[in-house]
Amino acid sequence: MPVITRDTVPAIAISGLSHAFRGHQALSNVSFAVLPQTLHAFVGPNGAGKTTTMRMICTLLQPNAGEVEIFGSNVRQNAAAVRRRIGYMPDHFSMYRQMTVAEYLDFFGTAYGLTQQQRDQVIGDVLTLTDMDGRRNDLISGLSRGMQQRVSLARVLVHDPELLLLDEPASGLDPRARIELMEILRELRRIGKTVFISSHILSELADLCDAVTIIDRGQVKYSGPMDLLLETTNQQPLWNLRLTTIVPGVIERLRTLTCVAEITEPEFSNGRDFIIRAAAGLSGNDLLREMLPLDLPLASFGQQRRHLNDAFMDLTTRGVPA
């Protein structure tokens, strides 16, 4: 995570964004900010307004009300300048399938005004980054979906934008392609890009992203650090204990400890995993201190975090928006 000061200009600053399509309120007073050089997840059910927000950020759609600023530049007033600083990957495949990978990137490099020398350099770089070096002369129509997605990502990077807007980049990808995509996104954050990513694959977002905005029926339900969302703040924290081997009568022995308020085995337990709730006011350190004399074969011990799925389900409403 970069160092954030009071003077840090957000990569994206959205305030009071509202938009309606033929009487249907798609967005209602949406406000949030994305910090520079972070991976920021944007999640919500289908029809929540994610793509509409994305399209407003990338200057394709004018909001009915509210403002969007990219690195301090208003998208209404400085659309052309903003476009040079962002790379947008839409949620559908939009590619010239009859071109080769290199031709496709050369085309967009030229469209962004790069010289031939710059294009040669940058095409090589983005193909290396996306691990598509060996396929530069292949026709796009012959590539798998995962590879086409990489080419799309390479295309977004051709003009070296500071902010990447990725709308459902992992949809339709197999597990390997998804994992590889996430690796590329981590690498992008490492080289200083800000990535604003919309996805439905919550488990991967939780591991990957620094911050998250949850939107439902056109309204922001949460926007802030991922860790804060995933902490179980409503009651005493839960702790996960894993043993290396099965120890007979371990539950009974743990229950005798004064700092253990409750101990359960998770669903589909293998006899080595336990969930412990500490007594009121006690921390993990207190628990660990009392457990050590029992001489249990400890494999791991850590605070249980809420899964992003749970947070998502808690914050969003059941059913398809009308």
Added chain:
Amino acid sequence: MISGTAALFAWTLKSDNRSVWPHAVRGAFAFMMLFTLSLAWTDAFGTTRIGLRFFETICVLNIVIITVAGISYFSTAVTEEKDAGSLALLQLAGMSSLAITLGKSTSRLVSALMLLAVQVPFSFLAVTLGGVLWQQLLAAWVALAAWLILVANAALLCSARCSTSGRAAAIAGSMAILFFLLPSVTRTTIASVPPGILPAPVMTVLSNLPPALELLSPWRRVDRILNNWQNTRFLGSQFTLSLLLAAACFAVSTLRLTAWARHANDADSQSGSRTRRLPVERCWKLPLTWRDFHFYTGGWPFFLLKFTAGLAIYSAFVVIQQVGTGQWSIVLTGDFGWTAMLVFSAVLTVEVLLYSSGSLFSELRQSTQSTIAMTPCSSVSILLQKAAGCLIAVLPAVFWSMFTLTVSRNSVLTLVDTNTIVVWALMLVFSSHVAALLSMFTRWAALPLTVLISFFAFFVIAGPVLTIPDVVDRIAITHNYQPSRLFAWAITAFWTWLFALLPLQLWIRDQWDKLSRR
């Protein structure tokens, strides 16, 4: 099979009914009748043949529109499923080839027949106006319906055979050009070749080709019905042969559909991972010009092919002229010059209309419009770059038209005068704008609609275009502006741009912007 076909057929008709466009087109056809009526009234006022003149115009228009519809609307019946990758899904759903061809093509044929049907009651006005009998009207409508059925099924054959809509439309367009130009070209050739030069079997084939093609020709049939009714049967051989040929095309399309679809899939999957055999040069400074020229119009290989074909056609005319007249000259005289001009201008017209109706549509089909919109290029720049890419591709046809006009000017001017050529050029530019605009609203009906709209527009544009130069010419001569004629044409071109093209250009830009935001 029946239920699948019925479902596909009913779904197509329902979607046709729900859409505003088919109703608008039917309304436009009804309006066309009234317009044609007023035209005939003006043209033949005081004679007893107003009705005949009125109905003749309707028939000519319908033949042109049906033929153009064959190139665009009918030739995409199956390929639009191939383009969307849904043909295999239909087959997986248990639909046989017959169900697919019936369901996809018959619904379009019925829609088109309804367009003919909507005109029938209006056309009976011709009987009241005089010069034509109701039996002649019905016979002509039957001939037009037979032509429509033939065109629809021939286009279906192209659609079943080709892997993409673009290829199907190109083949259907080439077939239409060949069908209409081959008789006159063959006749000119035979007339010019002295006896004994060509072997007897070749001469027999060549001499029988024009009458054979004319048996199917709707022009010939309608002309006979309207001008020689006493010696004409109600259902002529054109009707029978058209239906037989249509049935044959339908049968071949149905029987070969699965095999051709499989072949197209195999070819696609094999070519997919392979490197392109002919590498394309590096992107130009105008990327969309580069993209449209190389990836939409076929690039340099196709450009050279067209240029060479033009050279071959012109050389063929020169050789035939030499054999026929003994005169070895690059200048074409007599019928040769204007026939060559007709061939090149027909090719140019078809090329311009195909490119203008497909260039923007190809972006919409690949959903690339918003990706392009995100680049720093403005929408005006995007549109102009795309137009430039297509213009480079039509240069061979432009070159050979201009070459023929310049070199064989006297022969060409025996058929048309300079004014007609300028009006044709302006109408072509106007039609290309209309086609580009319509391609953003409708999928494959842009070309037939362009012809329909251009017909009405011709009367609005041609009058001033033909009048303004004379007026300006006289004013220029009075004020000693030289060269006065050039000045007159410059004023006319400006007038046409300001009042006819500029509104269309603004509309195209706005619609493109709207689609880019989707």
